[in-house]
Each structure stands twice: as structure tokens, then as C-alpha cells.
Amino acid sequence: MRSERPAMRCGAACLMGLLLACWLRPAFAGLGDEPSMTLPKDAADSLAVQQDSTTVEGGSTTPSIPYAPWLIHGLIVDAGDRSSILEPAEQPVSGYYDFLDKTFFHSVGQFFDLPRQCRRAAGAPKEAEDVNAFDEAPNSTWFENRIFFFPPTAEQVRRGSNLGEGPDPNGNWEVVRGKTQGVTPGFNIKDSQGDVYVIKFDPPEWPEMATGAEAISTRIFHLAGYHCPENYLVSLDLDRITVSPKALFVDSLGARRPMTREDVIGLLAPLPRQPDGTIRALASKFITGKIKGHFDYSGWRKDDPNDLVRHEHRRALRGMRAIAAWTLHNDCRSLNNLESYVTDDQDKHYLMHYLIDFGATLGSASLFPNLDYEGHQYIFDGDEIATQLVTLGLDPWPYEGKRMVITPATGYFESEIFDADDWKPNYPNPAFQNATHRDLYWGAKIVMSFTDEIIDQLVHEAHYSRREDAQHMAQVLRERRDKVGREWFAKVNPLDRFRILEEGEKIAGGTNGGIMMHETLVFDDLAVAGKLAEAQTTRYRYRIEPPLDGAGENDEWQETTKSGVPLGLYAPAAESKADSTAGSAAAREPRVHQVTIETSRDKEGFGPAVRIQLERDGGPTLIVAIRR
Numbered sequence: 001m002r003s004e005r006p007a008m009r010c011g012a013a014c015l016m017g018l019l020l021a022c023w024l025r026p027a028f029a030g031l032g033d034e035p036s037m038t039l040p041k042d043a044a045d046s047l048a049v050q051q052d053s054t055t056v057e058g059g060s061t062t063p064s065i066p067y068a069p070w071l072i073h074g075l076i077v078d079a080g081d082r083s084s085i086l087e088p089a090e091q092p093v094s095g096y097y098d099f100l101d102k103t104f105f106h107s108v109g110q111f112f113d114l115p116r117q118c119r120r121a122a123g124a125p126k127e128a129e130d131v132n133a134f135d136e137a138p139n140s141t142w143f144e145n146r147i148f149f150f151p152p153t154a155e156q157v158r159r160g161s162n163l164g165e166g167p168d169p170n171g172n173w174e175v176v177r178g179k180t181q182g183v184t185p186g187f188n189i190k191d192s193q194g195d196v197y198v199i200k201f202d203p204p205e206w207p208e209m210a211t212g213a214e215a216i217s218t219r220i221f222h223l224a225g226y227h228c229p230e231n232y233l234v235s236l237d238l239d240r241i242t243v244s245p246k247a248l249f250v251d252s253l254g255a256r257r258p259m260t261r262e263d264v265i266g267l268l269a270p271l272p273r274q275p276d277g278t279i280r281a282l283a284s285k286f287i288t289g290k291i292k293g294h295f296d297y298s299g300w301r302k303d304d305p306n307d308l309v310r311h312e313h314r315r316a317l318r319g320m321r322a323i324a325a326w327t328l329h330n331d332c333r334s335l336n337n338l339e340s341y342v343t344d345d346q347d348k349h350y351l352m353h354y355l356i357d358f359g360a361t362l363g364s365a366s367l368f369p370n371l372d373y374e375g376h377q378y379i380f381d382g383d384e385i386a387t388q389l390v391t392l393g394l395d396p397w398p399y400e401g402k403r404m405v406i407t408p409a410t411g412y413f414e415s416e417i418f419d420a421d422d423w424k425p426n427y428p429n430p431a432f433q434n435a436t437h438r439d440l441y442w443g444a445k446i447v448m449s450f451t452d453e454i455i456d457q458l459v460h461e462a463h464y465s466r467r468e469d470a471q472h473m474a475q476v477l478r479e480r481r482d483k484v485g486r487e488w489f490a491k492v493n494p495l496d497r498f499r500i501l502e503e504g505e506k507i508a509g510g511t512n513g514g515i516m517m518h519e520t521l522v523f524d525d526l527a528v529a530g531k532l533a534e535a536q537t538t539r540y541r542y543r544i545e546p547p548l549d550g551a552g553e554n555d556e557w558q559e560t561t562k563s564g565v566p567l568g569l570y571a572p573a574a575e576s577k578a579d580s581t582a583g584s585a586a587a588r589e590p591r592v593h594q595v596t597i598e599t600s601r602d603k604e605g606f607g608p609a610v611r612i613q614l615e616r617d618g619g620p621t622l623i624v625a626i627r628r
Helices: 006-011 014-032 095-111 114-121 154-159 209-224 261-268 320-327 382-390 437-447 452-460 467-489 577-582
Strands: 173-179 186-190 196-200 231-236 241-243 248-250 256-258 279-285 337-343 349-355 495-506 515-525 538-545 558-560 564-570 591-601 609-616 622-627
Touching: 154 209, 154 452, 173 248, 173 261, 196 209, 196 231, 209 231, 209 279, 209 320, 209 452, 241 261, 320 437, 320 467, 437 467, 452 467, 495 622, 515 591, 538 564
Parallel strands: 173 241
Antiparallel strands: 173 186, 186 196, 196 279, 231 279, 248 256, 337 349, 495 515, 515 564, 538 558, 538 591, 591 609, 609 622
8 A cells, every 4th residue: 555645755845845936936927927907896797697508619519508497586697708809818837837836825825815814714704706696606608507407318418528429430540749758648639520639548557547537527527517628438449540741759869750650559559458459548629719728726817808707716616626526636727727719609709718637536646546645635735744743743644544445447536534624636726725615515516416326327438347446436426425515515504496486376355366376485405305414304494584474473483394485475466555556566666585594404403594585576576696
């Protein structure tokens, strides 16, 4: 069993690292500076309703989300960030600078950020800035609402982000660019249809590990709502491989020369063959548009007028921490995303933001299985270094002494010691560091939307050759999913999908032909739906302020075991005497009421509240806001 102690290893070089970082920062200053622009005062006004779907060049569709039945009033369906912009310059990113910046400069800056520290000490951290009145992230060039609102079909799970069937299996694949660095080879190919793909392989000693992880995780992040490339599992047939005369090869001496078919055969020689003689690989289709570099997890792009919210305060990036923890996506950094300048079917030009490269997820670290510390601490973790110095190394890590179950196909992926709250990526991520309970609840409810059946199908799409590997992967995903749900559903009241139900009833002497409508505010308890809590031992209490009937009766706490709050009666299309005096019902000011609901499990005390704002103007009651 391998056991790594990066904190102790790095502790000896702490001072050297800081000096090196300070020395290197000026050289990389142009690559990592945050734009010095201020957020316009009317930025919130730019979050406009836009229900038309758009298609970017190459056929990729970004579907709009129709009004869900539980969000029928005031929902911002689109962030309005698809306005045409001038073509921005490519934004390069240095992996070395990004590591130094996030590990040292940014972390030290946050420590001395007095307003931030005061807000957190007061229990009122800065919340995400791009959510709507229902505390949801609207559709945008960053994120599309998918699985939580609309459970996917089996075909949607199978396809994920894929729009086609991958490289043409009947034609030749022409190598147009080679990759010879690293443990495993790779290259770009152009198929008979003219589409270009990056071909990735598993490490020779770990067949199916990286390609399986990427096949599963690409689908997970796409279904969660993120923009991802099209990734296909393929079988590479050497007989169909040709080499472009323009393809270059770098030999062992560093010399560049034209690539030959013999070079390709030599590169692929160490890779294992499948029973039919082909080589398992993953083909990642080039993203449409013009690639303009990578986005940072803090700040914003100064040359993108649509980028109005600082990245560390975007709900989709903050809440992604819960999804990354579930999938052990430790490598959440700028180099693993892309920005592409696209043209849609309305001839608008703007930047789309993609997550890429999921080969280092689940049990895979791309070239080898995850080490035992990954997910528990940063590569350079100041807190861990201090703890080990104070305790003289006697304080054990949670992973010490644990048996590592490693298989060639699944790598090291476990759920026993996984802690959703304490999970860490390889190095600090500003969006994750700023995530609040509301952000992480949002991410957790997306994670819990992946049912056992969906997880089984996701794992099936990895095409593991051994049944035991598929069973292990599915089991760990289910157990980690439930840990994520338990963690954040305990800190935020997991009542969601609020909607108003109406039921007609004839009443003698009533208005509108004797018809009155009973209204009930109903909701889904996500903890009960996810089998994390028992409905029989769950109680709710609620109150409505000001009282709906004006008599002061329902502003007191009422208890129920049902997932609904009765709102009383209203007469459809009826006008009161006061309305007639004013001229019409439309002339009245609508009344706003707040429903506060708390939840108790297993006879424990009532936990955090969720507040739903209702609006009544004589007709049906409308939900206008949700506060957590």
C-alpha cells in the first residue's frame, strides 16, 4: 500500500517555495492578473428572461428550459449573457503560475481580506451573485439546468453531451498531430467526415481506468448542467490509421521531424489490445468555435462584456464543489476548462465556457490510481503542515492505516472515509473556498438527482470488461452520493420544488357560479425522496405572515406530517366590493405573504427554515421568491 505525506514532504521546503513564488510572480504577472473593472450598478438588470433556444456553430444546441410547474412566476430562465461581443484575445494560462497563485498569493490575500473574515465570523458570508428569486442558477453560457428539473431518459443518459456517434468507424483516421510527451501517447485525428478528435489512451498498467473515468464523469457533469465536450469510447484499428504529411513528431533527442506510420505503431506498441486486436481509447471531439484560452476561478474577463459576475461568486462554480467531491474531481483548475468564441443560429458571437478532461476523476489520476491523500488535503497544505508541526507528526490522517482497494480498471475510489465537508481538490479553488451552505445545498440536490438506476447506466457506458469493476464503481458512487446529500441536507432545509395545487369545490351561494378553489402550497422533501430520512418520522411546522385570512390564526406555528401547507380558498375571476370601488382587481396592490417552514427528523428539534414568498391579488396565489 502506498502512503504519501505531501504536507510533511512540502513542509521542509515551505520557505524555499515562498521565496521561489515571490521571485517567479513578476515573470507570470501578465498571465494571471485579475481584470481591474468594476461591476456595473445595473448588472442585475441584465439577467433578463430569454426563452428561445440557441444553436452554436457546428450544431451544438443550448436548449432553453421551459417553465417548470413548481416555478410558475418570475423565474429567470436565462442569464442574458449571449449578447454579441467583439472577438476577444486568447487568454493563456500557466499551470505553474496557477498553482503558485492559488496556493500562496490568493490564499494569503483571502486571509488578510478583513471584510470577508468579518462576514464569515458573523455567520453571514457573501452569497452567490447570479441566482434568481428562487435561489437557482439561471441558464447561461456557464450552466444549463438539466437533471434536477428534468430527469433524463435512458437515451439522454447514454448520450450525455454527445450529439453524434463519434469518429466514423468505416473510414480512415488521419493523424494530424502527435503527442509524444508523458507516460501515455496520444494524437489528434481527422476522420472521413472531416471532424477532428483528440485520441486518449489508458496507461499500459491500468487498462480502462482513465477512459472509463472520463466516460462516466463527462456524462455526470453534462447531466448536472455544465457544458462539456463530446467524448466517445472507441476501438482504434491500426489498419485504418494514416498519417498526414504535415504531422510532426518529436523524437527522444527533442528533434522535430515529419511523423510516419512507423512512429505511430511504435507509440502504441506498449498499449494492451482488446480480444479483436483493437486498442481501447477515448475520442474527444474538438469544441466548436475559436478557442480563447481558459477561465480563472476568480475575477472576470475584462474583454468579455457578458462576464458581469466574479467567477468566485458564481453559483454554478461554487456549487460544483459538491459535485466534484462526489466524483473525486481533484483536478478542478483553469487548465481543465476552455472558453470558445462561438456563433449561434441567430448570428450572435459570444464566449461559451466548458469543463474538459475528466480522466483524473473517480479512482483515476490519469496516469496512475489516486494516491491515498487525494481528496483529503492539498498538495501543499499549510493547515496540515501546521497541525503536524504542533503535534510533532502524531496526529494521524484519516486515510492512514486504511486498506486501499485498487483495481486496474477503477483505480483507488472509496467511500468509507470520504467526508463531503472536508474534501479538498489538489490545490485551493477560490470558487470552492467561497461556497456557502446555500451553494453546497444547490450542488448536493443535483448530486442526489442521480438515482441508482441512472448511476448503473452511467457505469454501463464505461464498458468495463469485468463485472466486479462495474459493481464496485456503482456502489462507491451511490455511497458517496448519499454522504454528500446527508451533509448538506442537514445544514439547509431540503424542501424544494414548491408549487401551488388547486382543487375546485362547489359552495352554496358562492361567487363565480358557486365554485371556490382550495389552494395548497406543496413541496418535495429531498431527504425523504432520496431515502436519507423516513417520512414516518418527519414533521413540519409552518406559519404564514401576515395571515391569509386576516384573522391572525395562521400566523402561529402549525404542525403537520404532510408535505403541504393549506392556503385556504379563493374565488376565480371574482371581484370584491372594494375592487369594484377601485375599478378592477388590477387596480389593487397585491398582498405579499411569507410562509416559513421548518423540519424535524426522528423527534429532534426543528432545523433551519425555508421561506416562501407568495403573492395574492384576488386570483390564484403565485410563488414569487424562495429564501433559505
